[in-house]
Amino acid sequence: MATIKRSFNNRTCEAPYLIFLGPPGSGKGTQAEKLQHSFRLVQLSTGNLFREHIKNETPLGLKVKSILANGELVPDDLTVQMVVDRLDRPDTIMGVVFDGFPRTRDQALALQDRLDAKGKCITAAVLFRITDDEIVGRLSARRTCPKDNSVFNLKSNPPRQDEICDLCGGALIMREDDKPEVIRHRLQVYRQQTEPLIEFYREQDMLIEVDATRSIQEIEAQLDEWMPMFIYNANS
Numbered sequence: 377m378a379t380i381k382r383s384f385n386n387r388t389c390e391a392p393y394l395i396f397l398g399p400p401g402s403g404k405g406t407q408a409e410k411l412q413h414s415f416r417l418v419q420l421s422t423g424n425l426f427r428e429h430i431k432n433e434t435p436l437g438l439k440v441k442s443i444l445a446n447g448e449l450v451p452d453d454l455t456v457q458m459v460v461d462r463l464d465r466p467d468t469i470m471g472v473v474f475d476g477f478p479r480t481r482d483q484a485l486a487l488q489d490r491l492d493a494k495g496k497c498i499t500a501a502v503l504f505r506i507t508d509d510e511i512v513g514r515l516s517a518r519r520t521c522p523k524d525n526s527v528f529n530l531k532s533n534p535p536r537q538d539e540i541c542d543l544c545g546g547a548l549i550m551r552e553d554d555k556p557e558v559i560r561h562r563l564q565v566y567r568q569q570t571e572p573l574i575e576f577y578r579e580q581d582m583l584i585e586v587d588a589t590r591s592i593q594e595i596e597a598q599l600d601e602w603m604p605m606f607i608y609n610a611n612s
């Protein structure tokens with residue numbers, strides 16, 4: 377694949393590697409899933425990967441189960457290793473949307489090292505901006521499918537049939553960590569450990585912001601509009 381310069385920040389990258397940054401419930405996962413389908417980027421959701429490990433009762437799953445239930449962050453070494461393993465799979469070559477990763481400065485540095493070593497780099501960090509009040513309202517109405525990870529919202533994006541996944545027909549659940557007391561803790565963790573990454577990416581001229589209080593369709597349209605500047609060389 378030819379190395380090209382992109383119009384967004386003139387960084388020389390082979391394929392789009394986008395970071396979706398923002399608090400829990402800001403809609404990162406919903407939009408990452410859409411880009412996976414429309415632009416064939418791999419959605420690399422560390423939350424989904426951990427939940428798969430927990431469901432399959434792997435050694436990693438057993439280790440992290442209570443961490444997720446309490447809304448804490450999984451230690452960086454475990455998280456980074458899981459991401460590195462996923463990035464080594466060949467489907468990531470055409471581009472990746474990192475959904476919920478990195479969440480700490482050390483994770484961000486480890487990701488940059490890893491991509492450097494592969495001759496790749498981060499194209500942009502998209503910040504989903506939203507208030508805490510909006511998040512608590514959204515997450516208490518969020519329902520997820522434990523089988524295929526589809527995400528619904530009883531108010532803004534309800535399933536066709538009550539509490540049933542549109543895709544696989546399985547029963548939807550409320551995530552343990554979407555209960556109000558855990559949500560509040562996850563927001564604190566976000567403010568302390570993840571929010572500093574906004575400046576980290578802004579300083580490197582990688583940050584672009586989207587108003588995440590808008591509807592799913594409006595945000596999708598905004599991202600579709602931006603994608604060409606992440607993917608194609610405006611001058612080629």
Ligand code: AMP
Pocket residue numbers: 400422423424426443444445447448449450451455475476477478479480483553562
């Ligand atoms: P999410 O589905 O992105 O909201 O993630 C759910 C939970 O998985 C988080 O509350 C953490 O416990 C864990 N987790 C997901 N991504 C990370 C990460 N990058 N670093 C540490 N823990 C993570």
